[in-house]
Amino acid sequence: MDKMTQNPTLTAKDFSSDQDVRWCPGCGDYSILKQMQATLAEVGVSREDTVFVSGIGCSSRFPYYMDTYGMHSIHGRATAIASGLKGARPDLSVWVITGDGDSMSIGGNHLIHLLRRNIDVNVLLFNNEIYGLTKGQYSPTSPEGQVTKSSPMGSLDHPFNPVALALGANATFVARSMDRDPKHMREILKIANDHVGTSLVEVYQNCNVFNDGAFGAFTDKATKADTVLMLEEGQPLIFGAEKDKGIRLNGSKAEVVSLNDVSAEDLWIHDSRDLIKATILSRMFENPLGDDALPRPFGVFYQEDRFRYEEAMQAQLDLAVEKKGEGDLDALIRGSHTWMVE
């Protein structure tokens, strides 16, 4: 980010391209686009140093709507393309826009390898638990038993848990947000942008045409206070309409306690640098409306500082020059053994 020029004059509108946005009316993608444009203006990146790379799917139209550099590529491969782009051009700010089908299914391999390499790109995973562009088949994040066009008797696939998957792949930054909470999303996008290394942000995004209300439990007024657990760095894990419930660690198990019985100091204090705790948080993944269910965490699960692939790659090049000197083409072509023919 150091090469990024501060440009305080840009507004969210300056990041909007001249293309008409063509998502279905009411799609959660609109909100994410708006928050992204606002966040970029706020953090002050320059348009010319920013590249959005996407794969295939509804969300992958995103780059067309950003007045930056961008590539709408092929299904599942945005992460691989971004790896090469950032490898060749570490000075750029690179964002990958992907969906649950694009990144968890056809592009699953590239995603996990990007995460372990820790190339400094930001991955925005629009999770709507459905294939929208192909008109409504179950996706790798759809819950078991989901009835869709391709699963009339219910899906047999056990769903991926993207946050847990990312942690398993040794991601250095993992967060979750949702389309219906613009303020939280901007906050998370900002932290993700600041993270040096790959950041994975899962966004719960409502597909109002093929999977409306998939995340209703976390967005409906009636339930969200009890199902949403907002993670705040250094703060106890507290939730509930009356802020009267908390999460306490009992051994390696998270349990819900009442603040009437337990004081806030004895609750789980969120520490996004603790991998074990992040792993436990990531597994708070059951149906939030079930009996005794744990709430679903949102916010930054985990972050760590680890060397970046593209930085280490450049360092090897620099070291090679230091040791052997700048490469000379004639010496290269000549090699080590030659002979003269008279």
Place this chain on the structure above:
Amino acid sequence: MTNVIEKKKDVIILFAGDSGDGMQLTGGLFTNTTAHYGNDISTFPDFPAEIRAPQGTVAGVSGFKLHFASIDIFTPGDEVDVLVAMNAAALKANLGQLKTGGTIIANTAGFDKKNLRLAKYTDAESPLLDKSLDQYRVIEVDISKMTKEALVDSGLGTKEVDRCKNMFVLGFLYWMYNRKLANTEQFIKDKFGKKPEIRDANLKVLKAGYYFGDTNETFTSRYEVESASLEAGEYRSIMGNQATALGVIVAAKKAGLDLFYGSYPITPASDILHELARHKNYGVKTFQAEDEIAAVCAAIGASYGGALGVTASSGPGIALKGEAIGLAIMLEIPLLVINVQRGGPSTGLPTKTEQSDLMQAIYGRNGEAPMVVMAPRSPSDCFETIIEAARISVEHMVPVMYLSDGFIANGSEPWKFPKAADIENIVPRMADAERDLDEGKYYPYRRNEALVRSWAIPGQAGLEHRVGGLEKDFESGDVSYDPANHERMVKVRQAKVDKISESIAPLGLEQGESTGKLLVLGWGSTYGASRTAVRELIAEGYSVSQAHLRHINPFPANLQDVLSGFDQILVPEINNGQLIEILKAKFDGRFEGLHKIKGMPFTSKEIKTHIADILSNNG
């Protein structure tokens, strides 16, 4: 003892042994020594698919074929003059290649009961004892024992001693062909400088082999292959994959671009990755990707970022890259795709050569996806061809498929290498805000007269734009589903590739007259065998000529004119007939195919015999 020194124009030696016997190294060292002496050389290794196939079995035999001569040669040769057989399996696997009257140097220790059984000789009967080798000259040496005896005081363990036995063979052959040991001695000193006991053992055994020839009275024949009349200048030995790797580094520098190489390991292309990874001080970024698709995608990402994106693989990997190559065609950005072909389909014959990916290169993508296709003809030609491929890719904003093969990739030859300053610069058509902005807007798909769009690299203010795999409007570059526009865009992408024929060299004749009874028209690695065959036939008075294609899509603009000069056109290919199908579809002429699909290159004799048959049958 008197040694008769017999002069020879050319000699072919085949070193064969277990894959752990060091035959590749032995062959390589003989090559270096004899290259320094001034012979023309062509080599070809032939190794098993497994790294260490079961010892002593035919499947585990590793060979290195070396052709050296006092005349110009273009192939590793046909029939072998000398077969070095380190064990029974090596003899069994390669005896068919030995010419009648040829020499076998047999390591008798490798012909014991166990080795004979492993090599599946009937009743473990040694071919050295029955009369089956009567038509050859057999030199039996217990190389293992001689090595042991030479190193009796070395203090080395049995395994280390046994590893030196290839040096005995090498020393003996140096005696036989009257070569000096100095070059190899220097190599041993450099390689084992830190292990003096290993160094000394190898030096000792090398000399022991030489003196064995010198002092043993049974060997009375020595041969002299005088230096060849190669064009004067400075030479080095080069392998195809190596030349390809050096070529991409030079091309990137000549274009003023960073080089980004995305690759997934695959035989026989991996050596390009190995070579490039050694040259980081030339600014070479190598990325070993998680799979073939990621490798090409990373190269595409790098190209989008303004680097020269390069990926390489072999047939199966190229198949996986197909969709991404289509994206690069749609994006119209530079991308080099190197295919070091091997036997297919599917996993096929990974360590054997074939030219069977030509149709895949030209047609193997969804949609109308025209691709520039080029092929090098020999190991050293890889250098020039890959630079030209890069030039076309960068200057015309198109992906280029470069079709090498296992034969070229692993073969070697002397190379009178060029000076870097003599290689022309490559000039990318970079977007320029002053030239390309139209009322403040950049139109990424506006084209010049060659139909080439400009390359706008992220980081330039005012040139922000979006590209993608969706069809785009001819004028604005925005996504377009308009039917007429799609047809127009398909045609313009095709026309852009077709127009490249205007900027490439016309097809010339390698040999022979511009009209005649028969033209041999090949592509890629068949060059050398055709060259030798046609040279001999011309000398014998046949009406035959040779032309060879580097550019297969688009073809040279004058190809029809060249073809029209001949009654018949013979198209030899290491496949079941691919170029010939394309020629038949696009050109007039009486085409005849010659196909070999055995995982091995043509011998010049095969081509020569076939041509002679055609010409004598047709009068």
